[in-house]
Amino acid sequence: MKLRQNVRHWAAKRALTTPVVGGYVNDRLVDMHTDIFLNKADEDRREERRAHLDDFFDATMDTYVAALEAGYPEAEAREITHVQANFDFFTHGWAEMMEIPSDELEQHYRRYEEFFERHGITIDDPLGEFRPADGVADAPATPDRMADGEFENAVAGFADDAYVEDDDGEMHVGGAEEPDEVDVTAAPGVDEDDLDGDADAEVRAD
Numbered sequence: 001m002k003l004r005q006n007v008r009h010w011a012a013k014r015a016l017t018t019p020v021v022g023g024y025v026n027d028r029l030v031d032m033h034t035d036i037f038l039n040k041a042d043e044d045r046r047e048e049r050r051a052h053l054d055d056f057f058d059a060t061m062d063t064y065v066a067a068l069e070a071g072y073p074e075a076e077a078r079e080i081t082h083v084q085a086n087f088d089f090f091t092h093g094w095a096e097m098m099e100i101p102s103d104e105l106e107q108h109y110r111r112y113e114e115f116f117e118r119h120g121i122t123i124d125d126p127l128g129e130f131r132p133a134d135g136v137a138d139a140p141a142t143p144d145r146m147a148d149g150e151f152e153n154a155v156a157g158f159a160d161d162a163y164v165e166d167d168d169g170e171m172h173v174g175g176a177e178e179p180d181e182v183d184v185t186a187a188p189g190v191d192e193d194d195l196d197g198d199a200d201a202e203v204r205a206d
Helices: 007-016 021-038 043-069 074-092 102-111 113-118 143-148
Strands: 002-004 163-165 171-173
Touching (some): 002 074, 007 043, 007 074, 043 074
16 A cells, blocks of 8 residues: 655654553544545535544554554554555445555455454454444445445555655655654644644644
């Protein structure tokens, strides 16, 4: 999958494993991911999916941390959560929200099969053991969109590895090296003076 990686991704990684600050960053990242993917959907479908995506992305934050703890580099840990999301979009027929075409789902699954099997994650059960105890809000499926076979926001041809573009436009297979010093206040949802969750949101989540 093709991703981006910049200072805010490194800051988010550090923040999500930091007490107190991690909660603010978690909530901000959930809001960002929900908004980014809803903007790919038809306007009349957005609000009916919002609660589902909020619950889903909140659960994938736990997946991300678990992948980091299992030794995956930042880019791959984040890619795992994006693969989960694409599994969910596929099962709901939300073709316009998918980042990868449906015929590459199996290849992405195989790359992380060991992690997915360990945590009960499948295409039909994208959250596995990370599913919240109180579940995830329901949202209507749109199977006709999947039947059309149009994946207008999907980027094909990057299924064999994590391809990461940095701020200089350089592509790194598997991701760049983590900086020695990371400023946690650069993470979405937190700054030096105010931990109210309203920090600048201008960051790509992919």
